[in-house]
Each structure stands twice: as structure tokens, then as C-alpha cells.
Amino acid sequence: MPVSDEILLEVNDLVKHFPIRGGVFSRTVGNIRAVDGISFFVRKGETLGLVGESGCGKTTAGKVVLRLEEPTSGEVIFEGKNIVELGREGMRNLRREMQIIFQDPYSSLNPRMTVGNIIGEALEIHGLARGKAKEKRVKELLETVGLTAHHMRRYPHEFSGGQRQRIGVARALAVDPKLIICDEPVSALDVSIQAQVINLMEDLQNEFNLTYLFIAHDLSVVKHISDRVAVMYLGKIVELAEKAELYRNPIHPYTQALLSAIPVPNPTYERERILLKGDVPSPANPPPGCRFHTRCPYVMDICKEEDPEYKDWGDEHFASCHLEKGAPKKEVIATEE
Numbered sequence: 001m002p003v004s005d006e007i008l009l010e011v012n013d014l015v016k017h018f019p020i021r022g023g024v025f026s027r028t029v030g031n032i033r034a035v036d037g038i039s040f041f042v043r044k045g046e047t048l049g050l051v052g053e054s055g056c057g058k059t060t061a062g063k064v065v066l067r068l069e070e071p072t073s074g075e076v077i078f079e080g081k082n083i084v085e086l087g088r089e090g091m092r093n094l095r096r097e098m099q100i101i102f103q104d105p106y107s108s109l110n111p112r113m114t115v116g117n118i119i120g121e122a123l124e125i126h127g128l129a130r131g132k133a134k135e136k137r138v139k140e141l142l143e144t145v146g147l148t149a150h151h152m153r154r155y156p157h158e159f160s161g162g163q164r165q166r167i168g169v170a171r172a173l174a175v176d177p178k179l180i181i182c183d184e185p186v187s188a189l190d191v192s193i194q195a196q197v198i199n200l201m202e203d204l205q206n207e208f209n210l211t212y213l214f215i216a217h218d219l220s221v222v223k224h225i226s227d228r229v230a231v232m233y234l235g236k237i238v239e240l241a242e243k244a245e246l247y248r249n250p251i252h253p254y255t256q257a258l259l260s261a262i263p264v265p266n267p268t269y270e271r272e273r274i275l276l277k278g279d280v281p282s283p284a285n286p287p288p289g290c291r292f293h294t295r296c297p298y299v300m301d302i303c304k305e306e307d308p309e310y311k312d313w314g315d316e317h318f319a320s321c322h323l324e325k326g327a328p329k330k331e332v333i334a335t336e337e
């Protein structure tokens with residue numbers, strides 16, 4: 001499906017802090033700044049990849065967009081409506097339009113329910129189908145995701161990881177959503193199965209006009225499916241651009257390091273791997289200035305004091321870095337498919 005100019009989801013300065021409590025009175029003694037002021041939009045029919053190491057806040061961002069976690073502040077505008085302001089009833093109606101596929105297909109399906117009941121539950125909750133009509137719809141959905149009607153009487157433990165994720169996809173599709181947040185949907189699967197599930201998701205996107213926010217921990221997974229990619233580090237988006245542009249011309253040193261970690265499918269080709277020093281700092285106490293400065297190979301004095309502006313470097317290529325021309329170009333860029 002061609003990507004529309006119309007914006008389906010807009011996130012403005014979204015913040016999610018989790019209080020740290022301590023002392024005998026359980027007072028708030030600090031905050032885990034999981035998401036610390038992120039802004040992006042997703043067009044209708046588009047896939048926006050959201051990438052970062054574990055602990056960068058990407059999964060929390062996905063949950064806050066769906067209001068599975070309440071935001072600390074900021075706006076989530078879906079089809080022109082700020083859903084942060086919606087009450088329970090308003091959110092209930094909206095749940096149909098926004099679905100999530102979870103990372104772990106082993107724990108996200110109730111082991112005591114048959115596949116038919118898992119998929120059919122959403123149809124009943126939203127009053128979409130009951131009885132025979134529900135059964136017919138469940139069968140259709142199973143076939144849509146590459147399973148068969150007789151699978152509906154089976155239990156999740158009888159399926160492989162890839163099949164379970166297909167069941168998760170069918171459950172998300174059951175209510176005819178517009179937006180699906182895909183929270184690392186393939187990272188628990190074997191590499192050979194990952195491609196099958198990603199291809200399935202792409203086919204479904206075309207067939208059902210879906211829009212995806214696709215969360216992943218490395219840039220190789222989102223490369224195929226995304227139209228644009230956003231890179232997150234320690235609660236902030238540090239770079240966002242159209243896919244080919246980001247992979248060809250990364251501005252932020254962190255993006256460059258992530259790109260250098262993508263394996264090259266050519267054993268004779270050597271590419272410099274950028275190894276970042278140290279671990280990701282704690283989101284409870286992020287470094288001052290640029291949050292990446294404790295690990296950045298190009299750190300300057302200004303980086304330790306001033307947070308670089310997140311700005312457009314041209315053609316909707318956004319990044320935040322004090323380097324005048326961005327990260328020096330290296331042979332780290334992933335080859336085009």
C-alpha cells in the first residue's frame with residue numbers, strides 16, 4: 001500500500017517517568033526517566049521503525065502510546081484526537097483501532113485458552129461477532145496468517161514460536177485495527193523464522209492498509225520493513241530519517257555504531273565495527289549535556305554541558321549532535337538490499 005500524506009499518529013514531547021520510592025514512608029526519591037520527551041509522527045500506511053538497545057525506553061514508549069502505561073506528560077494524537085485526554089469509555093472504543101503484538105509469543109498467549117478463544121475473545125469484547133459468526137471469522141483470521149481452521153481447537157503450547165507469533169498477529173488483526181504497535185515481534189524467534197513473520201506482516205500491511213510502529217533492538221531487523229527509522233538512546237530519539245537516508249548517511253555517532261553492528265552477508269568484505277565503551281548509563285541518572293557523551297568516540301567539551309538541539313539536517317533527517325557535519329563517514333553503512 002502506498003504511504004499516505006495523512007498523519008495517523010503524532011506524538012509530541014511524550015514523557016514517562018517511573019518514581020523510585022525509598023525510606024520508611026516510601027517517599028519518591030528519584031525518577032526512572034524511561035521516556036524523556038520524544039516526538040514523532042507516523043503516516044497512514046507507513047512503518048516507522050523505533051530502534052535502540054534494551055533499556056532505552058522504546059517498549060515503554062510503545063505502551064504509553066497505547067496508554068497501557070499512563071504518560072507523565074505530552075500528547076498522543078491519533079486521528080486528530082489527543083488520546084491522553086480520553087476517559088475510560090473513549091479509550092475503550094479506541095482500543096479497537098490500536099493493537100499491539102508482543103515480543104514474547106510464549107508468554108503473551110493464555111496457556112489455558114484454545115487458540116479459537118484467544119482470537120475470538122477480542123471479537124466478543126468489542127461486540128464484533130458471536131457464535132457461528134465468531135467461529136467463521138476466527139477461521140478466516142487463522143488462514144490469513146498462514147495457519148489452518150483446525151488449529152483453533154488447540155492450545156498455545158502445541159505450537160512453535162513462529163506459529164505462536166502468527167496467532168498473536170491474528171489476535172491483533174481480529175478487531176480490524178488501523179495502527180499496530182509491534183513490540184520486538186521477532187526477537188524471540190530463530191533467524192530463519194524471523195524473515196517469515198516479517199514477510200507476513202508486510203503482506204498483511206498491504207492487504208489491510210495497516211500502519212506499524214515497529215520496535216526492535218537492532219537496525220538489521222527494521223531495515224526491510226520500515227519506511228522511516230527512529231533511533232532512541234536513554235529515553236530520547238537521537239536520530240530519525242527515511243530508511244535509505246539513515247542507513248547511507250547516519251548523522252549521530254550512536255546510529256553509526258548500531259549500523260556497524262549489522263552483519264554483512266559477504267565473508268570477503270570487512271567492515272569496521274564501532275565498539276562503544278562502557279554500558280548504557282542508568283535512566284535514573286542520565287549524564288548531563290548529550291546523554292551519549294560518556295560513550296561517544298567524538299565527545300567534545302560542549303557535549304558534557306549542553307544538550308544538543310534535535311533539529312532537521314535537511315529533507316526531514318532529524319538528529320541531535322554538536323558535531324558540525326555529524327559523525328565522520330566510515331565504511332560502516334549497511335549495504336542496500
Ligand code: SF4
Nearest residue numbers: 290293296303321322
Ligand atoms: Fe557525541 Fe557530542 Fe554528538 Fe553527543 S553531541 S553524539 S557526545 S559528538
